[in-house]
Amino acid sequence: MVFIFRTLFAARELKKPRGYLRSKFLDSVRLHVKGGTGGTGLPKFGGLGGQGGCVYCIGKEDANLKTVMTKHRGKTVSAGHGEDSRKTKIVGNPGSDVKLEVPLGVTVYREDGKVLGSIDKEGETVILARGGPGGTPESNFLGHHGQLHHIRLDLKLIADIGLVGFPNAGKSSLLKAISKAQPKIANYPFTTIKPNKGIIFYKDLRQISIADLPGLIEGAHINVGLGHSFLKHVERTKILLFIADAQGFQLSPKYPKRSCLETVLLLNKELELYNSELLQKPAILAVNKMDLPGTDEVLTGIKDAYKDINSVLDTLPEDVRPKNVIPFEDIIGISALRRGPGIQELKELLRRRLDELAEETDPNIVHPNKVLRQSRAIVKERGAKVT
Numbered sequence: 225m226v227f228i229f230r231t232l233f234a235a236r237e238l239k240k241p242r243g244y245l246r247s248k249f250l251d252s253v254r255l256h257v258k259g260g261t262g263g264t265g266l267p268k269f270g271g272l273g274g275q276g277g278c279v280y281c282i283g284k285e286d287a288n289l290k291t292v293m294t295k296h297r298g299k300t301v302s303a304g305h306g307e308d309s310r311k312t313k314i315v316g317n318p319g320s321d322v323k324l325e326v327p328l329g330v331t332v333y334r335e336d337g338k339v340l341g342s343i344d345k346e347g348e349t350v351i352l353a354r355g356g357p358g359g360t361p362e363s364n365f366l367g368h369h370g371q372l373h374h375i376r377l378d379l380k381l382i383a384d385i386g387l388v389g390f391p392n393a394g395k396s397s398l399l400k401a402i403s404k405a406q407p408k409i410a411n412y413p414f415t416t417i418k419p420n421k422g423i424i425f426y427k428d429l430r431q432i433s434i435a436d437l438p439g440l441i442e443g444a445h446i447n448v449g450l451g452h453s454f455l456k457h458v459e460r461t462k463i464l465l466f467i468a469d470a471q472g473f474q475l476s477p478k479y480p481k482r483s484c485l486e487t488v489l490l491l492n493k494e495l496e497l498y499n500s501e502l503l504q505k506p507a508i509l510a511v512n513k514m515d516l517p518g519t520d521e522v523l524t525g526i527k528d529a530y531k532d533i534n535s536v537l538d539t540l541p542e543d544v545r546p547k548n549v550i551p552f553e554d555i556i557g558i559s560a561l562r563r564g565p566g567i568q569e570l571k572e573l574l575r576r577r578l579d580e581l582a583e584e585t586d587p588n589i590v591h592p593n594k595v596l597r598q599s600r601a602i603v604k605e606r607g608a609k610v611t
């Protein structure tokens with residue numbers, strides 16, 4: 225009997241979390257960092273102590289937070305102390321700096337929530353803890369301690385396009401169809417449990433990055449499903465690409481079945497509840513699985529609905545209605561499976577829209593969309609004109 229219990233308990237203890245849940249992706253790391261102490265001066269000769277070294281992070285394209293974590297887990301990352309002043313070396317050498325290589329898209333937060341800086345480009349640096357100054361006559365020749373901080377490195381993927389959709393909509397299939405990424409594809413929700421990033425290559429060597437974010441579901445903003453933990457990655461993308469299953473979505477029999485239009489509005493609502501500023505980003509809607517029967521009518525229905533979406537909203541259940549509806553720049557039908565129809569068109573469209581956006585944000589170019597967006601913002605600010 226005892227043997228049976230022991231064996232059973234041992235088996236339970238040894239059981240590791242399922243492979244697909246053991247994600248290698250880390251998007252937040254906490255560290256304890258300490259700048260070096262300044263060296264002591266030499267009063268007899270007026271010698272100055274060396275400055276303590278700094279701990280800083282530097283942007284590197286292929287770095288990841290997992291490596292930072294494994295290297296420094298449970299330890300204080302400390303820079304070297306400044307050298308004391310000596311008879312033979314009146315000014316002490318500065319302490320050695322410690323450099324942490326971090327991926328692009330990292331924001332550094334201090335323990336009190338203050339943002340120390342962010343890393344968006346290769347080689348960009350942010351000081352995490354400064355070294356203390358060396359001893360001088362003003363400080364009685366005593367070196368000062370370096371800064372000591374608990375910091376958080378928070379990664380938000382930087383991509384040109386952010387792919388958002390409900391589980392099973394075909395995000396991974398689309399990523400695979402238009403880029404060289406190899407995401408996991410399966411016919412059950414939540415196959416994607418970590419963000420995937422792919423690069424779309426064009427014949428003229430142009431490259432566009434696209435991030436596939438794990439499936440959102442109704443209530444993600446209150447942490448239902450995988451919650452909104454991955455929604456932050458949308459913040460640093462330039463264009464949002466919504467993908468919806470033309471057949472609609474039902475998470476399980478206890479949840480209501482949502483039509484394709486309802487899933488799009490629910491996605492809109494989840495983004496709005498997470499951060500309403502996300503709705504200002506240019507957005508494209510791709511209705512997927514157009515190879516299946518009856519989907520042409522669904523696409524036409526959605527295009528018609530978006531011609532006057534506010535009147536359609538009144539006919540829909542209250543729980544799917546967002547306060548502000550995203551004005552999609554394009555609505556396109558695609559079939560992501562086996563690079564079906566619409567994929568090439570979507571690839572070109574993404575490129576065109578990104579180019580237009582770049583022109584819009586260039587202050588030297590007056591682009592019609594820029595004028596339109598600005599006038600929309602003015603109307604919002606001042607309210608509608610009553611005549």
Ligand SMILES: Nc1nc2c(ncn2[C@@H]2O[C@H](COP(=O)(O)OP(=O)(O)OP(=O)(O)O)[C@@H](O)[C@H]2O)c(=O)[nH]1
Pocket residue numbers: 389390391392393394395396397398408409410411412413414415416417438439512513514515516558559560561564
């Ligand atoms: N018929 C058809 N099936 C598709 C198409 N695109 C994707 N699928 C199928 O839909 C299912 C889900 O596809 P995925 O690409 O894994 O969907 P996902 O949105 O990444 O799903 P999550 O990982 O759960 O977020 C798979 O069985 C795909 O084969 C399509 O264009 N046509």
